[in-house]
Amino acid sequence: MNSETATRSSLGSSCLAGAMEQREVPRHEYDDFQASAAGVDGAVVDAVSVDLEDYYHVEAFASRICRAGWGTFASRIRQNTKLTLDVLDRSKCRATFFILGWIAEREPKLIRELAHAGHELACHSHFHRPLHTLRPSEFRADLVRSRDAIENATGVRVVGFRAPTFSITNKSLWALEILAEEGFLYDSSIFPIHHDLYGMPEAPRWGHRMRLPSGQAIWEIPPSTVRIGKMNIPFGGGGYLRLLPMPFTRWAIRRTHRQDRQPVVVYFHPWELDPDQPRLTGSWKSRLRHYTGLHKTENRLHEILSRGRFQPMINLVRRLETQVRPLVESVADVVLPRFEHGVAEHLHIPATEEMLKMGQSA
Numbered sequence: 441m442n443s444e445t446a447t448r449s450s451l452g453s454s455c456l457a458g459a460m461e462q463r464e465v466p467r468h469e470y471d472d473f474q475a476s477a478a479g480v481d482g483a484v485v486d487a488v489s490v491d492l493e494d495y496y497h498v499e500a501f502a503s504r505i506c507r508a509g510w511g512t513f514a515s516r517i518r519q520n521t522k523l524t525l526d527v528l529d530r531s532k533c534r535a536t537f538f539i540l541g542w543i544a545e546r547e548p549k550l551i552r553e554l555a556h557a558g559h560e561l562a563c564h565s566h567f568h569r570p571l572h573t574l575r576p577s578e579f580r581a582d583l584v585r586s587r588d589a590i591e592n593a594t595g596v597r598v599v600g601f602r603a604p605t606f607s608i609t610n611k612s613l614w615a616l617e618i619l620a621e622e623g624f625l626y627d628s629s630i631f632p633i634h635h636d637l638y639g640m641p642e643a644p645r646w647g648h649r650m651r652l653p654s655g656q657a658i659w660e661i662p663p664s665t666v667r668i669g670k671m672n673i674p675f676g677g678g679g680y681l682r683l684l685p686m687p688f689t690r691w692a693i694r695r696t697h698r699q700d701r702q703p704v705v706v707y708f709h710p711w712e713l714d715p716d717q718p719r720l721t722g723s724w725k726s727r728l729r730h731y732t733g734l735h736k737t738e739n740r741l742h743e744i745l746s747r748g749r750f751q752p753m754i755n756l757v758r759r760l761e762t763q764v765r766p767l768v769e770s771v772a773d774v775v776l777p778r779f780e781h782g783v784a785e786h787l788h789i790p791a792t793e794e795m796l797k798m799g800q801s802a
C-alpha cells in the first residue's frame with residue numbers, strides 16, 4: 441500500500457465527518473448533508489442515487505458495442521443529466537451520482553455542476569466493465585482512474601462506489617478489499633436477489649458494515665427489495681421501477697417503511713428519462729429491459745421522490761455509522777469468510793438482520 445493509499449484508508453475508516461471534505465465547492469453545500477443525516481425528527485431517511493452513464497454504456501448492449509467506439513455515439517448525457525437534475529429539483533431532493541470516470545474525463549464541467557447543485561459525487565468505475573471480468577489489478581487501476589477523474593474535475597473527495605451492473609457477487613468479493621484499501625467508505629454493488637447477470641440472494645437486504653478478511657471494514661448499502669415468501673423482489677430502481685406496476689411499488693415502499701422500518705434505496709439512470717434515445721440492436725431481453733416504460737420514468741420517480749425523505753447515500757451511511765455501528769461492534773460485525781481461491785462460496789452473516797433492524801430503527 442503506498443502512502444497515498446494509506447492516507448485514504450485511515451481517513452476512510454476513522455473519519456466519517458471528513459468524508460465529504462472538499463477543496464473548491466463551498467463548505468455549506470455539504471454541511472446540510474450532515475445536519476439532515478442526523479435524522480432530526482427521528483424519521484426514516486431514504487436514499488436516491490443516479491448511475492451517471494449514457495445509453496450506449498449499458499451492459500445490455502455491451503456485447504455489440506466496442507468500448508473503443510463509445511466516442512462515435514451521439515452523446516445525450518448533458519440533456520439527460522439536465523432532465524435528472526430537474527426531476528430531483530422538483531422533488532426537492534439531492535442525490536448521489538455514481539459517475540462513470542469516462543464521462544468525468546470528457547465532461548468535467550457537467551460534473552462540477554452536480555457538485556455545485558449539492559449532490560454527492562461517487563464512482564461507477566471508468567469503463568463500465570463487470571468486476572468478475574477483471575483481475576484485481578485491473579479493477580484497482582480502473583477504480584483509481586475513475587475516482588481521480590471525478591476528484592480532479594471538482595475537488596470533492598469520492599467515498600462511495602457502485603459497480604457496473606451490480607457486479608460484486610460471490611465471484612468478485614475481493615473487490616471490497618480494494619475499495620477499502622483505496623479509502624472508500626461504502627459500496628452499493630451487492631444486490632440481494634436472483635438475476636441472470638448479478639445478485640447475491642443470501643446477502644443482507646439492509647445497509648450494514650462488513651468486516652473483510654483482511655480486517656478492514658466497509659459499509660454496504662443494497663438497493664431496495666421486498667421479501668415475499670422466500671424471495672427478495674427488487675422494486676426501487678432501474679427496470680424494476682419501470683416494468684413493475686406502480687401499485688406494487690407503492691405497497692413495497694409502505695411495507696419497507698412500516699413493517700421493515702428501513703429506508704428505501706432508489707436508483708436510476710439519466711437515459712431512463714429519455715424515451716427518444718437512439719435505438720440500439722440487441723437481444724429481445726436486452727431491448728425489453730432497456731426500452732420498456734421509458735416514458736413512465738419521470739412521473740414515477742417524481743411521485744416516489746416527492747413523497748419520501750430522499751437524500752444522498754452518504755447520509756444513510758452516516759446514520760448507520762452513528763446508530764448501528766456501536767450496536768454492531770458490541771456484538772459482531774457482518775463478517776465475510778476468508779476467500780478461497782479468490783472466491784467466497786457463502787456469505788455467512790453472524791450479525792442478523794434483526795439486529796441491524798434494531799439499530800436502524802432505534
Ligand SMILES: [Zn+2]
Nearest residue numbers: 491493604605
Ligand atoms: Zn451502470
